Amino acid sequence: MSATLKKWAHGAAGIVRSIAGIGVISPEEITRRRGICHHCQFARPCALSKRQMCSCSVCGCQIVHKTRLAGEQCPMNYW
Numbered sequence: 001m002s003a004t005l006k007k008w009a010h011g012a013a014g015i016v017r018s019i020a021g022i023g024v025i026s027p028e029e030i031t032r033r034r035g036i037c038h039h040c041q042f043a044r045p046c047a048l049s050k051r052q053m054c055s056c057s058v059c060g061c062q063i064v065h066k067t068r069l070a071g072e073q074c075p076m077n078y079w
């Protein structure tokens with residue numbers, strides 16, 4: 001499996017777990033992570049709302065889902 005395909009599969013599995021509520025962390029920790037992502041130089045703004053950050057340019061993950069999951073880590077070790 002190519003690196004791009006692995007990255008995509010990891011992201012897709014994370015979205016499914018997040019939506020299903022599997023391995024979701026506390027609301028306080030989600031808020032803390034999202035606060036860090038929101039001000040991160042590697043965060044990409046959302047297409048429809050430039051004031052919100054949607055994805056991480058390092059790992060390609062969707063921030064809204066990545067920050068909810070216990071098994072996820074910031075690729076830059078910011079959280």
Ligand code: SF4
Binds near residue numbers: 037038042059073
């Ligand atoms: S996951 Fe880490 S590197 Fe990516 S946007 Fe969030 S804080 Fe930045």
